[in-house]
Amino acid sequence: MAYYRCRFPQEYALANAIDHPRNVILREDILVDPLDAWLASAFDPVGRRDTICALAEASRADDGPDPVPCQNLSHCV
Structure with missing residues (x-):
């Protein structure tokens, strides 16, 4: 059985006033099926179009132009 471990840097939590455990451990067999289903959907x-637009929006810098405007994605979907 495989496990995933996420270590959250304490300095980041303190600097951003986030209450988060230092380590989170998750069994792979609990994660894989729901993750695969979510990715497939x-x-x-x-x-697909909504997902691509959401990814483009999330990657856009606050002060910069949208690198992949959603209206130009018709050829991708």
Whole structure:
């Protein structure tokens, strides 16, 4: 059985006033099926455009232009 471990730097938590455990451990067998289902739905033909737009929006710098405007994504989906 495999486990995933996420170590959260204490300095980041303190600097950003976040209450977070230092380590989170998750069994792989609990994660994989729900993650696969979510990814399949996020990139299925119905949800793909919304997912790509959300990713583009999330990666956009606050002071910069949108690197991949959603209106130009018609050729991708």
